[in-house]
Amino acid sequence: MQHDVLIVGAGHGGAQVAITLRQRGYTGGIALVGDEPELPYERPPLTKDYLSGAKPFERILIRPAAFWQARGVTLLPGRRVAAVDAAAHTVTTAGGEVFGYGQLVWAAGGQARRLACAGGDLAGVHTVRTRADADALRAELPAVERVVVIGGGYVGLEAAAVLRAAGKSVVLLEQADRVLARVAGEALSRFYEDEHRAQGVDLRLGAQVKDIVGDGRQVTGVRLADGTLIPAQMVVAGIGITPAVQPLLAAGAEGGDGVVVDAFCRTSLPDIRAIGDCALHANAYADGRRIRLESVQNANDMAITVAKALTGAADPYHAVPWFWSNQYDLKLQTVGLSAGHDAAVLRGDPAARSFSIVYFRAGRVVALDCVNAIRDYTQGRALVEGGARCDPAAVADISVPLKDLAAGA
Amino acid sequence: MPIITVVSRDGTGRAVEMDTGTTLMEGLRDHGFDEVLAMCGGCCSCATCHVYVEPASTATEEEDALLALSAHRRDNSRLSCQITLAPDHDGLRVEIPPED
Numbered sequence: 001m002q003h004d005v006l007i008v009g010a011g012h013g014g015a016q017v018a019i020t021l022r023q024r025g026y027t028g029g030i031a032l033v034g035d036e037p038e039l040p041y042e043r044p045p046l047t048k049d050y051l052s053g054a055k056p057f058e059r060i061l062i063r064p065a066a067f068w069q070a071r072g073v074t075l076l077p078g079r080r081v082a083a084v085d086a087a088a089h090t091v092t093t094a095g096g097e098v099f100g101y102g103q104l105v106w107a108a109g110g111q112a113r114r115l116a117c118a119g120g121d122l123a124g125v126h127t128v129r130t131r132a133d134a135d136a137l138r139a140e141l142p143a144v145e146r147v148v149v150i151g152g153g154y155v156g157l158e159a160a161a162v163l164r165a166a167g168k169s170v171v172l173l174e175q176a177d178r179v180l181a182r183v184a185g186e187a188l189s190r191f192y193e194d195e196h197r198a199q200g201v202d203l204r205l206g207a208q209v210k211d212i213v214g215d216g217r218q219v220t221g222v223r224l225a226d227g228t229l230i231p232a233q234m235v236v237a238g239i240g241i242t243p244a245v246q247p248l249l250a251a252g253a254e255g256g257d258g259v260v261v262d263a264f265c266r267t268s269l270p271d272i273r274a275i276g277d278c279a280l281h282a283n284a285y286a287d288g289r290r291i292r293l294e295s296v297q298n299a300n301d302m303a304i305t306v307a308k309a310l311t312g313a314a315d316p317y318h319a320v321p322w323f324w325s326n327q328y329d330l331k332l333q334t335v336g337l338s339a340g341h342d343a344a345v346l347r348g349d350p351a352a353r354s355f356s357i358v359y360f361r362a363g364r365v366v367a368l369d370c371v372n373a374i375r376d377y378t379q380g381r382a383l384v385e386g387g388a389r390c391d392p393a394a395v396a397d398i399s400v401p402l403k404d405l406a407a408g409a
Numbered sequence: 410m411p412i413i414t415v416v417s418r419d420g421t422g423r424a425v426e427m428d429t430g431t432t433l434m435e436g437l438r439d440h441g442f443d444e445v446l447a448m449c450g451g452c453c454s455c456a457t458c459h460v461y462v463e464p465a466s467t468a469t470e471e472e473d474a475l476l477a478l479s480a481h482r483r484d485n486s487r488l489s490c491q492i493t494l495a496p497d498h499d500g501l502r503v504e505i506p507p508e509d
Contacts, residue, residue, distance in 0.1 A: 019443050042450045049452075059431070060450065064439050071441075297455075300448050324454035333454055374474040378456075381478065 002100040003031040003074065005310065008081045008091065009107030009244075010034025011043060012296050013276035015062045016303035017105050022071045024311045030073045031099065033091075035080040035108075038131055039065055044296060046134045047158035047238075048326050052165060053138070057131065081108070084251040086269040091247075105306055106248055106259065106267070106274040107299070110241030115150065119212025124219035125235045128155055140234060145169055148222045148232040150209055152179030154325045156238030157192060161327040163236075164199050171230050172196065173207040173222070184334075185344045187357050188369045192327070194350075199328055243278035243292060255280060258292045263316035264309045265302050273309075275302035284318055285337045285366065285384070297322050320385050329353075333377040336367030336384035345392045348373060356380065358395045365390055379403040411499040418444050418505050427494050433503065434458040434490035444505045451490035456509075458489040463502040466492070481506040 005021065007014045010032050018030050034040070040062040049055040058064075068075050076099075083092040090100050112127035114120055124144075126137045145168060149160045152174030163170050174181075178189035179196075196203050208225035212235060221231045245259040254260040254268040258280035265273040265281070276299035282288050301319035308315050323334040330353065338344075341359035348355030356376040359367040364387040368380035379402035383390065390405045410429060415437065416422045427436035437445045437460075446457035453471050456478040465485035468476060472488045479486070489503070 023443050044450060044452075059435065063441075063443075067439075067441055067443075071443075296448055296450075300446070322455070324449060324452065326452065331454070374471045378474045378477050 001031075001098075002029075002102075004028030004102040005030045005105065006091065006099055006101035006103070007032045007105045007107055009109055009276070010036070010038075010040045010075070010077065011107065011109050011276065011299065012040075012062065013109070013299035013303045014105070014107035015040035016300045017107065017275070017306050018068075018071070018073045019063070020304050020307035021310060022073070024307060024313075026307075026311050028102070031076055032068075032073055033076040033079050033081060033093070033099070035078070036130055036132065037078045039063075039068070039075070039077070041131060042296075043129075044324075046131065047128050047155050047162065050131075051128070051134050051138065051159065051162045081247055084247045084269075084272070086251050086253075086272060089271065102271065103310060104272045106245070106272060106278070107276050107303070108244040109277045109299075110243045110294070112237070113240045113242055115209070115212060115235075115237050115239070117209060117211045119214055119219065120237075122212055122214040122219040123217055124214075124233060125212060125237065127237050128159055129241065137234070137236065141166065141168070144233040146232045147171070147234045147236060148173060148230055149236045149238065150222070151238035151240070152176070152203075152205075153182065153238055153240065154180070156236070157196065157327055158325060159236050159238060160196060160201050161199070164196075164201060165328075169202075170200070171202040171204065171222075171232070173209060173224075173230075174203070174205050175208055177205050179203070179205075183338070184369055185338055185341065185357055185359060187344060187346055187350070188332075188371075191350045191355075191371065195328065195330065241277065241294065245274070245278050248272070248274065260290065263318075264314055265306050265317065273306050275299060275306055281317065283321070283337070285321055286339065287361070289340075291337075293321055295321065295323050320381060322381070329372075331372055331374070333370045333374065334367065335370075335377060335381045336365070338367035338369065341366055343392065345395045347376065347396055348398050358383075358390075358392075360392070363389050365395075376402055379406075382406045411494055411496060411501065413494075413498065413500075414502045415440070415442055416502070416504040417442065418507065427498075429494050429496060429498075431494060432490050433460070433492040433494055433498075433501075434488075436494060437489055437503070442505065444508075445489060447490060449490075453488065453491060456488060459506055459509075460487055460489045461485050461504040461506060462487050462492070463504075479506065479509050481509065 112129035338359040343360040354372040365383040370377040
């Protein structure tokens with residue numbers, strides 16, 4: 001079967017490529033291959049409103065079923081692309097189906113990393129990346145009292161918050177000396193650690209997991225390197241993803257931890273573009289360093305970059321990164337990238353549960369983390385976009401709106 | 410169920426019946442108005458579901474802050490994810506603003 005545009009990956013990025021192509025009047029054939037059985041759906045609620053049961057699956061669909069049919073987008077769910085032949089312009093699925101393409105858009109995201117230690121495959125050990133993951137976890141939950149969450153990143157923290165709200169006893173293990181170490185400054189880490197502890201989470205930093213203990217079938221606990229045994233009927237691992245790029249790399253694409261793309265999301269292979277979590281790209285907000293960005297924003301904006309390029313309106317990717325995380329009654333909103341910052345200014349009082357952290361690099365504002373501080377988030381965006389040089393003392397003064405500082409850019 | 414008139418960017422209008430209890434953003438999405446991006450899925454973290462509504466209604470404080478991100482904000486701007494549809498939304502006129 002031949003498709004003018006074949007999109008591999010039916011998450012936010014893949015779906016948005018198809019939506020934007022049609023919106024821009026593209027009339028060629030479009031097919032969307034996904035390895036899950038589902039219609040394209042939103043992933044962030046899997047650790048928030050879907051996990052808690054507040055939103056049914058139908059409400060997290062990116063579009064209803066009828067939409068794809070009406071737009072002439074062929075959905076090919078339940079298929080994992082195992083090989084790409086760039087010269088022949090074909091892909092082959094694990095089930096042996098072959099699809100030809102004119103243009104290939106690789107939006108396959110990544111797979112949740114699984115615990116490599118002994119016992120990581122016991123029943124009751126979960127990851128949360130797919131609807132099936134979340135459903136499996138929820139199905140077991142009524143019989144579970146004690147949960148160990150491994151990993152203090154956003155997935156682990158959000159899952160812990162939902163599990164606490166569901167009345168479970170939660171131990172959260174982070175191997176670093178603070179949570180969110182990869183994505184935020186220390187002040188934000190400490191705030192979230194305090195919050196989770198206040199909510200009753202037994203949060204342990206510097207915790208090295210030795211193995212997962214079970215009765216041969218079902219998990220019964222987690223053993224730490226120091227010998228401590230933590231009993232649990234469920235383990236949730238939020239330890240990151242592995243970008244799903246192996247077929248592209250095997251086909252000769254440049255890459256490693258992800259697949260390398262240029263400003264138009266082109267890989268080093270002809271007529272193959274890549275977007276979203278798996279795309280290693282030079283990001284203007286990371287000093288031009290090549291990074292992968294695991295976010296809905298990045299998936300959507302790269303999708304739009306590709307759809308424009310495929311419809312004759314090429315416009316390089318330059319979107320400002322933004323991200324959100326909801327935990328308990330806390331709404332964190334992030335703009336820019338704080339990695340590599342050399343100064344951080346606290347704006348507001350964490351005890352008041354509404355504050356921001358403004359990150360600087362070489363005197364310029366590079367990012368903000370805003371907790372229940374939506375005005376700082378929206379006004380701070382201009383400071384990040386403009387690379388504003390602001391007086392740190394002025395930034396710390398909450399009586400001065402951040403928009404008044406933009407002139408210093 | 411309320412009947413809502415939606416005017417797309419190209420100026421064409423269409424009256425559709427939307428379910429109560431869901432948000433206007435979901436109603437727009439489910440009826441195929443794909444100009445509404447709604448990137449954050451309706452949790453009031455972006456401004457990509459911005460619409461103009463007639464009659465005008467008051468934006469929440471959070472919405473008000475987010476609407477500042479749009480260059481096309483008007484007095485009757487709302488984030489469609491923050492409007493939960495009720496029977497009295499019957500007759501509402503919704504217009505999709507220009508792309509930001």
